[in-house]
Amino acid sequence: MGRSCSMFPCLADPARRSSLFLKMALVTVHLIYAGVLFLFDGGLIEKTRKEPWYTALYLLLFVATLVQYFVASLSSPGYVLDAMRAVNERDAVYRKTYTTSKQPASSKNGNFIVTLDGSQLGSSLLGSNSTSWSKLVADLYPPGTTIRTWTCTYCNVEQPPRAKHCHDCDKCVLQFDHHCVWLGNCIGQGNHCRFWWFICEESALCLWTGILYISYLKAYISRACYLILTNQTTYELVRRRRIFYLRGIPERVYPFSKGVCRNLYNFCFARSSIYSMERLPTLQELEEMSMPHTCWDVVACRYC
């Protein structure tokens, strides 16, 4: 771990390391979730050959969801500290420009020396003892509210309304929504829309993949039920013509079947021994099985 930390400095921080592993785990889960279908679902593979646009559309949504995940995960939620810096810097530039235009610049050795004096801006613009951010935040609260009520007790910055300190990020966030552990990021003013798009895309992807799984498992489960109710094995179904004692038996005759209900009962409850063996039906029994089904057979529950 120490060697990998020296190669990748981002792995040195435990919080960043766990966030990175979580992202890798989520991407892996997505790949496995969709990959299983493309590896084992014969119906989907066949559909991909016939209608490639269908799979292309699915893969497009898959990639877009992962891209949106990283975009939402890596984008800033809008930290109060960054906003404060931006406001103060902007006003410092404004203050510099204002002072330069008001004061005569003197030239010394060919260089312009600019004297900055914020107090000359007057209390009408910034106030002599408070920063631009403090003034801005104070104006957002009703008059009479004390500065102590909107100052964060953890990072000591002045919070505008709707901002909150996130204990996971250890920063104050503008329009704090929540801290998403799956993204490893806060959701706030800066990335709320991206997060919403990610949720939409992820929901659509899960729904689509779920439908693909249902259709895949439906065929699989239907076949498994059919085998149980007719007392057949997959091998007997697939290789029927190669098994010598089944070769001459008509397709719709199931030689080991004892009726639907008894087959089901035997499959679920009557397996007293794993070594119980079944005999082949006699020719007379096979003839009886081959006889066409009548309505009376069904009413009399002959095949139950």
Ligand SMILES: [Zn+2]
């Ligand atoms: Zn804070």
Ligand SMILES: [Zn+2]
């Ligand atoms: Zn957070």
